Amino acid sequence: MRRQDLMQNLRVDSHPLSGKRSRLSGWTMLVVAIAAFISLPILVVLGGVFTNANAVWSHLAATVLSTYIANSLWLMLGVGLGVVIIGTGTAWLVTMCRFPGRRLFEWALLLPLAAPAYILAYTYTEFLEYYGPVQTLLRAWFGWRTVQDYWFPNVRSLWGAIVMLVLVLYPYVYLLARTAFLGQSVNTLEASRCLGCGAWQSFVRVALPLARPAIMAGLALALMETLGDYGTVQFFAVDTFTTGIYRTWFGMNERLAATQLAAVLLLFIFGLVLLERWSRGQARYYQTAQREQALSRYRIRGARAIAAWIACTLPIGFGFLLPGALLLQMSFENAEQAFDRRFWQFATNSLTLAAVTAGLAVVLAVIMAYGLRLQRTLAMRLATQLASMGYAVPGAVIAVGILVPIGAFDNAIDAWMRSTFGVSTGLLLSGTIAALIFAYLVRFLALSFSTVDASLTNIKPSLDDAARSLGHSTTSMLARIHLPLMSRGLLAAMVLVFVDVIKELPATLIVRPFNFDTLAVQVYNLASDERLADASGSALAIVLVGIIPVILLSAGMSQSRR
Numbered sequence: 339m340r341r342q343d344l345m346q347n348l349r350v351d352s353h354p355l356s357g358k359r360s361r362l363s364g365w366t367m368l369v370v371a372i373a374a375f376i377s378l379p380i381l382v383v384l385g386g387v388f389t390n391a392n393a394v395w396s397h398l399a400a401t402v403l404s405t406y407i408a409n410s411l412w413l414m415l416g417v418g419l420g421v422v423i424i425g426t427g428t429a430w431l432v433t434m435c436r437f438p439g440r441r442l443f444e445w446a447l448l449l450p451l452a453a454p455a456y457i458l459a460y461t462y463t464e465f466l467e468y469y470g471p472v473q474t475l476l477r478a479w480f481g482w483r484t485v486q487d488y489w490f491p492n493v494r495s496l497w498g499a500i501v502m503l504v505l506v507l508y509p510y511v512y513l514l515a516r517t518a519f520l521g522q523s524v525n526t527l528e529a530s531r532c533l534g535c536g537a538w539q540s541f542v543r544v545a546l547p548l549a550r551p552a553i554m555a556g557l558a559l560a561l562m563e564t565l566g567d568y569g570t571v572q573f574f575a576v577d578t579f580t581t582g583i584y585r586t587w588f589g590m591n592e593r594l595a596a597t598q599l600a601a602v603l604l605l606f607i608f609g610l611v612l613l614e615r616w617s618r619g620q621a622r623y624y625q626t627a628q629r630e631q632a633l634s635r636y637r638i639r640g641a642r643a644i645a646a647w648i649a650c651t652l653p654i655g656f657g658f659l660l661p662g663a664l665l666l667q668m669s670f671e672n673a674e675q676a677f678d679r680r681f682w683q684f685a686t687n688s689l690t691l692a693a694v695t696a697g698l699a700v701v702l703a704v705i706m707a708y709g710l711r712l713q714r715t716l717a718m719r720l721a722t723q724l725a726s727m728g729y730a731v732p733g734a735v736i737a738v739g740i741l742v743p744i745g746a747f748d749n750a751i752d753a754w755m756r757s758t759f760g761v762s763t764g765l766l767l768s769g770t771i772a773a774l775i776f777a778y779l780v781r782f783l784a785l786s787f788s789t790v791d792a793s794l795t796n797i798k799p800s801l802d803d804a805a806r807s808l809g810h811s812t813t814s815m816l817a818r819i820h821l822p823l824m825s826r827g828l829l830a831a832m833v834l835v836f837v838d839v840i841k842e843l844p845a846t847l848i849v850r851p852f853n854f855d856t857l858a859v860q861v862y863n864l865a866s867d868e869r870l871a872d873a874s875g876s877a878l879a880i881v882l883v884g885i886i887p888v889i890l891l892s893a894g895m896s897q898s899r900r
Contacts (some may be wrong), residue, residue, distance in 0.1 A: 343636065344672065348854070353741070356390065356543070356590045358445055359634065360582070365705075365708070365709040365712055365713065365812070366709060366713060366717060366718060368705060368709065368717070369483050369705065369706050369710070369718060369721050369722065370637060370717065370721045371707075371710040372702055372721075372725060373707060373720075373722065373724045374701075374724075376725040376728065376779060376780050376783055377724045377727060377728075378529065378732055378739070378741070379735075379736050379738075379739025379740045379777075379780050379836050380604070380727055380728065380736070380739055380780070381739075382597075382739040382742050382743055383597060383600045383601050383604050383735055383739040384601060384604060384765060385601075385736060386594070386597035386598045386601035388599065394586070394590060394592045394594070394595040395594070395595045395598050397774065398582070398595055398599070402582060403602075404600075405577050406577055406578055406579050406582050408580050409496065409571075409576055409578050410565060410579060410606065411565050412496060412500075412563055413496070413499065413500060413503070413559050413565075413571075413576070416496075416497070416500035416504070417500055417503045417504055417560060417561065417564045418557055418560070418561055420501075420504030420508065420808055421504055421507050421551065421556070421557060421560045422504075422511055422557055422610075423510040423512045424508040424511075424512070424618070424653050424786065425509065425510065425511025425512035425513075425515055425553075425556060425720060426511060426512075426515045426549075427509040427649060428443070428447050428508075428649065428650050428653065429511070429513075429519055429648060430510055430515070430517035430519060431443075431646050432444050432447065432516065432650065433516050433520060434519060434636060434879050435521040435635045435637075435638050435646060435673075435735060436615055436636065436638065437634050437637075437638050437639075437642075437643040437646045437647060438494045438643060438647060438782075439647055439650070441465055442730060443650040443651075443654070444668075444892075445651065445676075445888075445891075446641075446650075446654050446891035447509065447512055447654060447891060448509050448513065448888045448891055449654055449657070449658040449659075449888055450505055450508070450509055450653065450654070450657030450658045450861060451509045451884065451887065451891075452656070452658065452880045452881050452884030452888050453501045453506055453658060453661060453662070453880075453889075454506065454569070454841045454858075454880065454884070455503050455505075455506045455507070455566070455567055455569070455570040455860070455875045456568075456570045456573065456843060456861070456865075457656070457661065457665075457861065457880060458502045458505060458506060458570075458661050459498075459499070459502045459569065459570040459573050459574060459690045460861065460865040460870050460873060460877065460878070461570075461664050461665060462493055462502065462661065462871075463494060463573070463666070463870065464870040464871070465660075465664055466490075466665070467491045467493075468485060468490075473490055476488070476490075482896070485603060485609050485701060490754075491575075494573070494574045494575060494760040495501050495574060496574075496576050496617035497576045498574055499567075499570050499571055500572050502570050502574075503560075503564050503598075504561075505570040505653065505656055505657035505658060507559075507560040507563055507564065508560070508562045508653060508657075510556040510558075510559045510563075511556035511557055511560060512552060512608055513556065514552040514553065514555055514556040514890065515549055515551060515553050515556060516553055518548070518549035518552035518553070519549055519550075528622025528733070543598060545844040552614075555613075556840060558610050558611065558613075558899055560815060561610050561611060561900050562607055562732075565578075565579070565580075565603060565606055565607060565610075565732060565735060566580065566666075566731075566732025566735075566844065567580065567732075567856075568581065568584065568732075568733070568734055568843055568844040569578040569843045569844075571866060572584075573866070573886045574659075578679075579600075579602065579603035579606070579732075579733060580598055580734045580844060582599050582604070582733070583596050583599045583600055583603070583738060584732045584734060584752060584844075584848065587600060587738065587848070589667065590651045593738075593741070593742060593745070596738055597738055597742060597898045600735040600738040600739070601732065603732060603734075603735055603737055604731060606848075607730055607731060607732070610730075611730060614839055622842070623670070641788040661881075662881060665874050665877055665878040665881065666878065668874035669827075669874045669875050669878050671871070671877075672871045672872060672874060674872070675872045675873060675875075676871070676873075676874050676875025676876075677875045680860070680889075681860070681875050681876060683801050683878075684856055684857050684859075684876060685857060685876075686691050686877060687855065687856050687857075688839075688856040688857045688858070689840075690839050691771070691774065691775065691839055691856065692835075692837075692839040693780070693797070693836065694775055695775050695779060695782070695835060695836075696786075696831075696832040696833075696835040696836040696839065697832065698779060699776065699778075699779055699782060699783050699785075699786040699832075699835045700786055700790065700828055700831050700832050700835070702779070702783060702785040702786070702787075703783065703786040703789070703790040703791070703835060704790055704816075704824075704828070704833060706721075706722050706725060706787055706789060706791075707790045707791040707794045708812075708816055708820065710722055710791065711795075711814060714733060722791075723781060724785055724788065725784070725787070726732075726783070726784035726786070726788070728779075728780040728781050729781065729782065729783075729784035729785055730783070730784075731780075731781070732844060733777070733781055733794075733842055733843070733844035733845030733846075734844040734845070734848065735782050735846075736777050736842065736845055737777055737779050737847075737848035737849045738847045738848070739780075740773060740776060740777050740780070740850070741768065741773075741849065741850060744767045744768050744773055745768050747766075747767060748763075748764075748765045748766050748767055748768050750838070751763055751766060752764065759791070769849075769850075769851050770850055770851055771851060771854070773849050774846065774849045774851070775851045777845045777846075778835075778842065778845065779840065781838075781845060782834075782835045782839065782876035783796065783836055784835070784836050785831070785834050786831040786835050787831075789830050789831035789834060790824065790828065790829055790831050792827065793823075793824040793826070793827025793828070793830075794820060794824060794827075797820060797823050797824070801819055802815060802819075805818075805819055830890055832889050833886055833887060834890075836883075836886075837883055837884055837886055840856075840857065840858070840880055840883050840884070841880055841883075841884060842858060843859070843862060845860065846858055846859055847859055857876040857879055857880055858876075858880060859878045860873065860876045861873045861876045861880065864876075
């Protein structure tokens with residue numbers, strides 16, 4: 339019996355999974371700690387829902403809250419209709435139709451992603467205002483002298499904000515809808531043709547219902563970005579929750595009321611997420627497409643081909659080419675002011691913040707994704723989902739959720755030091771680069787995690803079993819096997835986070851240290867002072883950096899089924 343017990347113990351100790359439970363619990367604790375740390379600002383804001391309202395909140399509710407809600411709903415309605423029509427229509431045209439320029443439009447329709455909406459707002463204001471080239475040319479043509487002689491639409495309005503947001507957000511729907519159309523079964527579409535459906539009927543009755551989940555997901559992303567926008571609505575004087583949060587915090591110095599406004603906006607976001615999931619209902623969408631099957635495209639000629647070409651050209655022209663050309667022109671005409679010494683300082687600040695945040699985001703994403711791979715328990719899944727909420731939350735809400743606990747921590751430390759040692763520590767974390775990087779991590783960790791997790795999922799589990807049989811620990815497997823195989827995914831995650839940090843405005847504007855500006859803040863400050871020409875250099879730099887993920891997306895789509 340002793341020999342049998344000894345052999346049994348040896349078999350247990352030498353098993354590849356022996357001793358793994360303690361290491362896995364360590365990974366679980368680490369992932370849960372990261373999730374708790376990252377989700378803290380969101381939980382703080384949600385706690386504002388249960389805080390007793392003060393006089394300022396009652397005043398806001400009686401005066402401006404209804405305006406915030408109405409403008410937000412109108413923005414959501416207008417942007418939602420615009421992005422669905424443009425994104426779905428262009429995705430169907432370039433995927434299922436054959437006409438001149440289709441290959442070019444496949445990737446060019448993603449270009450508006452490179453330009454934030456607030457940059458388009460500043461650019462088109464300079465282009466369409468009374469002193470701009472459009473109205474100046476009209477007055478010269480028709481002999482008009484003053485603004486009373488003619489009517490011209492005011493771009494700085496609610497409808498102007500809707501147009502700007504549609505032009506930069508439709509690629510969300512386009513990208514997901516095109517992916518869904520590419521994955522649809524050729525046999526299904528051919529069956530619809532055999533039953534007498536033309537191109538339009540096949541689109542409406544077959545392809546569109548099958549692509550509904552992807553379209554709704556793209557629509558939800560676009561509406562979240564709409565609710566989180568600050569630069570566009572502030573410049574166009576459209577009162578929304580983001581402008582109200584900023585005005586209440588800094589204009590009225592009321593943190594509690596700003597937190598409650600942020601909580602209401604966060605409830606809007608969660609409502610969008612629930613609405614997107616509810617829209618699916620109990621339906622399930624399965625495809626039987628085989629990758630080797632070539633899509634049978636509809637060939638369109640004549641007037642229809644011209645109409646398709648125009649439909650794809652207009653979003654690219656107004657969403658990227660025209661504003662890009664205007665920025666180039668203003669940058670060259672005002673090169674000394676646009677690219678002065680301060681521009682390079684702001685560029686250095688932006689690049690430093692983006693590089694540090696991208697590196698930290700990838701490290702945290704690797705820890706979370708690898709921990710989930712080792713042990714897919716309920717706790718691990720909930721932790722990763724909790725840490726991934728930030729990407730759906732506007733930057734202004736995250737900023738409020740960070741400043742409130744950090745301010746309380748600084749005040750507590752300062753009070754304790756005063757009472758104990760008679761020394762004031764001041765603000766240790768508030769208004770520091772560390773707080774700003776933390777805000778970026780909360781906002782963009784989900785983007786890094788989804789990219790890293792997708793790369794890690796593509797690695798076969800059999801490699802893990804083989805490595806364990808050779809005596810490798812979980813950490814050794816990560817360093818020697820998984821990280822080298824995930825190199826492209828890690829690089830893509832770093833690039834995506836890097837670019838989003840460069841473009842982020844609301845969180846940077848609220849959390850940044852005093853007298854520490856980035857390219858986005860510089861564009862905002864100069865545009866607020868009506869110095870749009872001086873802001874052209876910084877705006878152009880942001881757009882050029884934003885082209886990088888477009889190139890990555892285009893390269894990935896070029897490998898899809900033709």
